[in-house]
Amino acid sequence: MSQPQTIIDKLWTAHEILRRDDGESLLWVDRHYVHEGSFHAFSKLAERRAEVAEPRLTFGVADHYVPTRGSRRNIANPELARMVRQLEENCASHQIKLFGLDDARQGIVHVVGPEQGLTLPGLLLVCGDSHTSTHGALGAYAFGIGASEVAHVLMTQTIWQQKPKRMRVSVDGAVPPGITAKDIVLAIIASIGADGATGCAVEFAGSAIRALSMEGRLTLCNMSIEAGARCGVVAPDAATFAYLKDKPYAPKGAAFDQAIEAWSKLATDQGAAFDREVALDAANIAPIVTWGTSPQDALPIDASAPDPTRESDPERAQYLRDALDYMGIAAGKKLTEIAIDRVFIGSCTNARIEDLRAAAAILAGRASKVPGLVSPGSSLVKRQAEDEGLDRIFRQAGLEWGESGCSMCVGINGDLVTSGERCASTTNRNFRGRQGPGARTHLMSPAMVAAAAVSGHLADVREFLAGRTA
């Protein structure tokens, strides 16, 4: 019998065109997603008068710069309009299918890909965006790349990579009520650190991961980059196949059955070796919020902000002081006493239909004490939410119901948190200035954001669950 292999080995081998003597491999790319930010790469093509090698494997999505308010046909801000037009022109001139603003399927690239069945198990998928790790939820080898690499993929449909280390993060047991994929992934990052998986491809395994819905797995893999991972992956299973059945771009009929047969072989073999193993007990995971300026600065909601004076390592103490200072939080303050100014529900991390339902379940019949924006992960998610009446719940709670895009996660479409303001957010990065210069971001699950909205301060969602299913 051949050597047992991990899913990471299997995915890698299937795409390796060649390996040079120095150890670097040329990999075949099955899917390449581009967005407005990919213009640097298209400029490189123009400089060389080069063609796109495989336009049929390349898909464009307008998401980073699109407005969530006002007209999207006639974008008022000329700079945003230019960014979107540039993508339209680049896609048109290279015969790339674009999910643009005139397409009912437009949305955030990491929501649209799985939703359309473009992302499949066993694929190697890249995009000039670090949260491309999201697509690993379906059993794809998916990672973010820079502009030079985007240009290389456009021109050759291949990418040079070195095989990363293989890491397995196992989460076993049942999570308590109110605990979501977001809490699991924040707990993992808090445990291993923002560079805990640097240089590694990570397989998420264990019964708690298996029990996650596909949307939960997308949230989980989305944030694997926040632990530094090259990519995150969950082995495809019955849940994956059920999710993909009848998705527009997924194989159909006999081809689908044939694909399932191949996909079923991707799971890590018994006894396969990983370079690193980490295990977490699901039963110990509480609702988690970040208090600082890195996703690793995460604590259970019933904890208090750290106190630098109780830290023996002077460098760590300085780090804590700087982070608390930026965040405007007193050392040792109870997290549930931190008042917020605004909420945001959106982004490639947490803006799928289940996320919106979870937030709406808490908000129904309640009022938000602070203003906020809900931006669905895609225009199809938006329509579905409206069919389910979720938009009315958000509006009645006092929140704004916007269009789909990256929006306030990165703020480049103009959706910004004002300097000094504190935002409870379903996004992925609480970096300084991420949601706007001087903005203070607390990351948490959609239900936790909803709980914070109705409380006016960070709050424990478990106190709002009575009689509701979040």
Place this chain on the structure above:
Amino acid sequence: MEKFATHTGTACPINQSNLNTDQIIPARFLKWTRAMGFGKVLFHDLRFDADGREKSDFALNKPVWRKSTILVSARNFGCGSSREAAVYALYDFGMRCVIAPSFGDIFAGNAVQNGLLTAVVSDEEAAEIMESLAQRPELPITVDLEQQTILCGNRTYKFTVDPIRRMRLLNGWDDLTLTENYRDRISAFKAEDKAKRPWAVPPGPI
């Protein structure tokens, strides 16, 4: 791409871990083209206040470090967003090498594409180099990629760099030139793979 052999220059210490690419270049500048000069906005929100005035306590604003060509920092430098403009900003400012205990994977990949060396030393060595620079800010540092050494005052440190990235920098190799040599292998793989994994090819645009 320019080759990298050795480089001597003023080195600026920024002792912060997890210095992510959002700090290196805030997102609002990403719609710029490179010709607009990303160097101007390197570390923009750390370097300038809300009114655009220089923050005097930020290392890069101190007279001795204004023209630094080497940056020394703490672990996980360049984590976060994949924006290659973070590398453009460093390079166009004049930086040729970043010394740190670890780097974000995507950042390090982007760096080598643009001739920027990412030199890895231990946490203790990075702290020691930054301390030396705090004592003697004008102290020039010499980075030798062939020997993989950093000469800082009377101390020499060995650094590690991925061997493949090292070769690329030493030779000024460009990905596309490398790949051109393998056109036939790529075509052969594509044909064979299509038979093996028919489900991997999407239907035409829907």
